[in-house]
Each structure stands twice: as structure tokens, then as C-alpha cells.
Amino acid sequence: MSNNIDNNNWIEAIKQKADQATREVPEGTWEAIAKSLPKQPKLVKHYSSQPKRNYFSSRMWKAVAAAAAVAIVATTGFFIIQDDNNIPESGPITQTPRPTQVIKSVPVDSASTDSTHVSPQIPVPQATLAQNKTTTSSLPKPAVSHSTPSVSKNHSIANQEQNIKPEEEYLNNDFEDEMAEFDPEEYFYDIETMQALEELYAEYEDAMNQEAMDPWKSYSDSSYHQHLTYDANARRVTREKLSRYSNKKKKPTLLMAAYGNGLISSDHDATVNSSSNPMLAPAAGGNNSAMMMAPAAPGMSNTVAPPINYKYHHHMPLTAGLTFNKRIVGNLYGNLGVNFTSMTSDVTPDNGAPEFKQKIMLVGLPFGVKWNFWRYRGLSTFIGAEGLMERVVSAKFNDESVTIKRLQWSIHATAGLQYNFSKHVGIYLAPKLSHYITTMPLNTIRNEHPLNFNLQLGISIDY
Amino acid sequence: MMNELEIGLGCKRGNPNAQRELFDRYSAHLMALIYRYVGDDDDAKDVLQDTYIKAYDSIDSFAWHGEGSLKAWLVRISVNTSLNYLRSKKRLKATSVPVEMLGDPPDDDEAPSSEVNNLDASTIMEMIAELPDGYRTVFNLYCLDGYSHQQIAEQLGISEKTSSSQLARAKVLLARKIKKFIGEQDKITTL
Numbered sequence A: 001m002s003n004n005i006d007n008n009n010w011i012e013a014i015k016q017k018a019d020q021a022t023r024e025v026p027e028g029t030w031e032a033i034a035k036s037l038p039k040q041p042k043l044v045k046h047y048s049s050q051p052k053r054n055y056f057s058s059r060m061w062k063a064v065a066a067a068a069a070v071a072i073v074a075t076t077g078f079f080i081i082q083d084d085n086n087i088p089e090s091g092p093i094t095q096t097p098r099p100t101q102v103i104k105s106v107p108v109d110s111a112s113t114d115s116t117h118v119s120p121q122i123p124v125p126q127a128t129l130a131q132n133k134t135t136t137s138s139l140p141k142p143a144v145s146h147s148t149p150s151v152s153k154n155h156s157i158a159n160q161e162q163n164i165k166p167e168e169e170y171l172n173n174d175f176e177d178e179m180a181e182f183d184p185e186e187y188f189y190d191i192e193t194m195q196a197l198e199e200l201y202a203e204y205e206d207a208m209n210q211e212a213m214d215p216w217k218s219y220s221d222s223s224y225h226q227h228l229t230y231d232a233n234a235r236r237v238t239r240e241k242l243s244r245y246s247n248k249k250k251k252p253t254l255l256m257a258a259y260g261n262g263l264i265s266s267d268h269d270a271t272v273n274s275s276s277n278p279m280l281a282p283a284a285g286g287n288n289s290a291m292m293m294a295p296a297a298p299g300m301s302n303t304v305a306p307p308i309n310y311k312y313h314h315h316m317p318l319t320a321g322l323t324f325n326k327r328i329v330g331n332l333y334g335n336l337g338v339n340f341t342s343m344t345s346d347v348t349p350d351n352g353a354p355e356f357k358q359k360i361m362l363v364g365l366p367f368g369v370k371w372n373f374w375r376y377r378g379l380s381t382f383i384g385a386e387g388l389m390e391r392v393v394s395a396k397f398n399d400e401s402v403t404i405k406r407l408q409w410s411i412h413a414t415a416g417l418q419y420n421f422s423k424h425v426g427i428y429l430a431p432k433l434s435h436y437i438t439t440m441p442l443n444t445i446r447n448e449h450p451l452n453f454n455l456q457l458g459i460s461i462d463y
Numbered sequence B: 001m002m003n004e005l006e007i008g009l010g011c012k013r014g015n016p017n018a019q020r021e022l023f024d025r026y027s028a029h030l031m032a033l034i035y036r037y038v039g040d041d042d043d044a045k046d047v048l049q050d051t052y053i054k055a056y057d058s059i060d061s062f063a064w065h066g067e068g069s070l071k072a073w074l075v076r077i078s079v080n081t082s083l084n085y086l087r088s089k090k091r092l093k094a095t096s097v098p099v100e101m102l103g104d105p106p107d108d109d110e111a112p113s114s115e116v117n118n119l120d121a122s123t124i125m126e127m128i129a130e131l132p133d134g135y136r137t138v139f140n141l142y143c144l145d146g147y148s149h150q151q152i153a154e155q156l157g158i159s160e161k162t163s164s165s166q167l168a169r170a171k172v173l174l175a176r177k178i179k180k181f182i183g184e185q186d187k188i189t190t191l
Helices: A002-020 A029-035 A055-084 A091-095 A133-138 A149-160 A167-171 A175-180 A191-213 A223-227 A232-245 B004-012 B016-038 B041-057 B069-088 B113-117 B121-129 B133-144 B149-156 B160-190
Strands: A102-104 A270-273 A291-293 A310-314 A318-329 A332-349 A356-376 A379-397 A408-420 A425-436 A451-462
Touching: A002 B016, A002 B113, A002 B121, A002 B133, A002 B160, A029 B016, A029 B041, A318 A356, A332 A379, A356 A408, A379 A425, A408 A451, B004 B016, B004 B069, B016 B041, B016 B069, B016 B121, B016 B133, B041 B069, B069 B133, B113 B160, B121 B133, B121 B160, B133 B149, B133 B160, B149 B160
Parallel strands: A318 A451
Antiparallel strands: A102 A270, A270 A291, A310 A332, A318 A332, A332 A356, A356 A379, A379 A408, A408 A425, A425 A451
């Protein structure tokens, strides 16, 4: 044993001598080495006093950066392509719900009070038919429908909100703005219908003037009062529209105007093609592609099917996404990512029709900052603020596809706990407070609760 | 005077002064190290040149871990270059002195550490250099440069058992050399 100890000692002594040993370097050694060195100094990208990262992490970061760039470009491209689409936006329509329908008009005898013999060609939305002159304020706003299917569907969705606003509200709505944006090449109006409507207004005004001049002659129970509720603003809009499109050479292909703002409460014969509008579905829930408005008896103008109300049961939204965090300075990280959200609701009509589903899919770009304010080994806590821009990629109300162009914006604040498995990858749990700024035309949980609180569990990749 | 970090940084940038400083500061130590591996001054010079050329070429792979890391990095290159040199000369294939001829090492074949301490470092390096190539290499790797028998076996293409037995014989030979040298020194002193 003592030999071994001694043995180790002399070996150790040799090692110490070897570590200190030097040997004279033959002359010319450096010159030989210097000849093989490159003449020009190298351009060095960086030099760090920290241990160099291994090759894999360097490559991985490049791959991650490339993937993020591709995701950003692809998503942005998607938005741009969507913006180029000519389908009118549904957003404004949402705020001014109005029925959509194509109406076969019949000649109007403006002097007649016979409900079975009426004129002129006047589009009569069902909601209008459901009202009489005493409920003018609850009549739907004027709407412009057209042949574009998606818009028709949008209108139908708009109707489902049942927000038939008072006439005063209509006067302040954005209908005029919407009218100003109409492209005459895209929408064809039945000029004759508008002309007839204009004539009807003129007659009504004349009648009212006559009444003013001759108080003994009452027109209050005349056909005008029975069938019209005068609205000067609506007449002005009609007049403007008429002047704008009256010179249009193209042959009108569809009747497009629908004025349900209370101008006309008609019990005229009218064939209403409700298209796919669930609002216009017969109460029995049967064929909703067309419905015939039966002539109403005098004073019975509101005998058509009442509006349908819907009850919503919203399921928990599901979101999947990937967010990359890049350290900006110290413990402050900037983040950027992409996520997908699915929102499903069960919709139950109150007319006895079967329940159906509303499904909305969104793709979003979250961006924000995160600050790790405490760290112990792999555990860290953070707070963060985030913005989220989302685009609806798919929206279905029952079987109908709905086009929603408007970007959905929201802001989020979060505080959470993260545990890192490795240097760059960790799992986190974070309560999150979200505020959804933009509302959708469809009724969703976000519309009902713009401010909500949720809990996130996810994987974080930090660089 | 440049420190290690500055030398490393300068070499990465291709600074000639830093390159020269790297050579001036460590070449003597590396020469001694290479000499104890290859056992010859001329061969050591060639290997030293190769070592530095490799170091300048691969300086980008060097990572600073603190003072001494640059020297350790150069030592590692020197050892590998020396082994490659010996391998290229096929001097690792055969042992100059068959193990069997040495017999079992006697228990008293150790050199007293106190006497080793009195020896000059260059003398010890020459004694090591005089060992047969195989024994010398295993001794250098295991005792002086901290390799394990498994690593030595992988580097030299031998079994761990062979590495272990060659190390034992190398120690016997070196101990005898030291004792012999000390004995001769004692005789000279006595005279």
C-alpha cells in the first residue's frame, strides 16, 4: 500500500515537472509557420467572451427564424389576397341589420286603397310586413340587397341579430356612407321601382300638403296612412340613388332595392324570395327558399310570420398557436407568433326549427413583449402585454358560409409561471386578461363578453 | 502584453501580432510536450509547425472559458497532432520492447518522489522520450495528460488491457531510468 502511495507520488512529481517543462524551439520554426498563414486579416463577424453556442442551436435558430418569416409572409399574403376580394364587407351591414330579398312587384295604383290591387313596384321586406304604421319605429332599416350570394348571406346573418332599431336610429346610421361606396358596375337597381317609389313619395307629400291646406279633408285614414309611413330622409336617399343610377345603361337583372325603413307598410300582394335568410323562413320552418305573402285584410297587415329569435350556447373557444420569444435586452423579450382559434356555438331558433351550429375559424398574429422579472434555476415568472390581429378564415351559420373581412383586434395582459426544460424550451401557465376590440357580425362569446379572463398552458421557445 | 483573450481575439481576426504572440508564448511548452510524445527534436519541430498551422486554421472553433483555456486548447491540438504523426509513421503499431521481455514489474521498481523532485524537468522529459513509442505514448496520455484507458484504447486502436499493461511497463522502465540516473549522479558526487 505504501508502495502504491509512493508510486503515485513520483508519478505526480513527474507530471508537475512535465507541466513546467519547456524546450527550445528550433530557429526558423515561426518563419515556416508564418509562410502558411493567410496574408489578409480575416473578417470576423463577432467574438464573444461567452462559450460558443453549439452548432445545433445556431442552426435551429436560423430555422426558427425562417419558419417565422414564412408564417408571417404567408399570413400577410392571405390578408392581402382577402383584401383584394371584391366581396363587400359585412361589417357595416352588421350594424344596420336589414332583410334581404328579391321581390316580384306588381303594378301600383297609388290612388287605390284596395289591398289586392296595389301599386307601384315596391319591395316589401317581411319585417316591414310584420309591422303596421303604429309600429313604424321598430321597422327594419333600409337595405340594399344584391345578387352577390355572400352578401345575401351576410344580410341574412345580420337579420338574425334581431336588432330592428328605431327609425331615429336609422337616421343616424351609416347607410348613406354605405350608399356612397356602392359601385354601380356591381350593383344593379331596378330603376323603375325607385321611380315608382319616388312618385309615391311625391304623391304622399302632395296629399299631406293638401290636408294642411284643407283641414276639413282628412287624409289621415287614407291609403297613404294605411300603407305608408312618410320618412323624408328615406325619400332623400331614394332620390339621390335614383339620380345616381338613373342613367345606367345596363339592363337591370335583379330587383335590388329593399326599403323597409317604415316607408311602406304594405299589405300588397308580394312574392318574397327569402333566399337563404333564416329570418324569412316560414314559421313552420319548412321551405325557406320562397314564401308567398298572402294579401292581408284591411287592418291586418301584420299577419306574416314574426321575426325569429335565436338562443346561443357558446362552447369554449379553442386556440392553438406557436409563439417565438426573442430577447431584446436583459430579461425583456419580444414575441411574435401565429395561432388558430375555433369558436363553436349551438344556435336554437325559437320557431321550433332544429338546432344548428355556428362555427368560426380564425387565424391570428400575436405580437407583444414579455418581461421575466424573477428567475430561479429553470423556473421563472413573467408579465406581458400582447396585441392580436386575427382574420376570419371560415365562418358558418348553419350551412351558410359568411364572409367576414374585417380584421379582429384584441389586446391581452398576462402574468405567468414558466419552467424551462432546456435553455430555450419551457412550459408555462399564465392567466390572461383579454379585451376584444372588434366585434363580429356573428354572435359569439367575444361579442357577449368583450372582456374575459382565461388560463393558458403552453410551450414557450425563447432565444 | 496581451492576455489570452486578446490573443484569441486577435488570432480570430487574423492579426499577425496576435499570431506571433500565440507562438512566442506557448511554443516552448508545446515543444517540450511534443518532444515527450515523438521522442525526437526534428520530429517535434515538424509536429509543432503542424500544430500551430492547425491552430490558426481552426481558431474560430476556439471558445474562451477563462484564463488557461487557450493554452489547454493548444495542448489538445498538440497531443492530437503528435498522435497523428506517430500513427502516420506507424510507430504506434509495434512496441519497441515486447512486454514479455520486461517481466513482471517488481514491487520496488518505483522512483522516490523526493528524488524525482530534485531532477531537472528537461532531464525527465528526455527520459520519457527514450521510452519505447508505445509505452511512452500510453504513459504520456494516462499519467501526464489525463486520458483514461478507454480513451487511450480508442485513440491508439488497442484494448484497454493492453493500454493498462503497457502503462505498467512504462512506469517500470521510467523508474529504472530515474534510479539509474540518480545512481550515476551519486557516483559522480562521491568522486
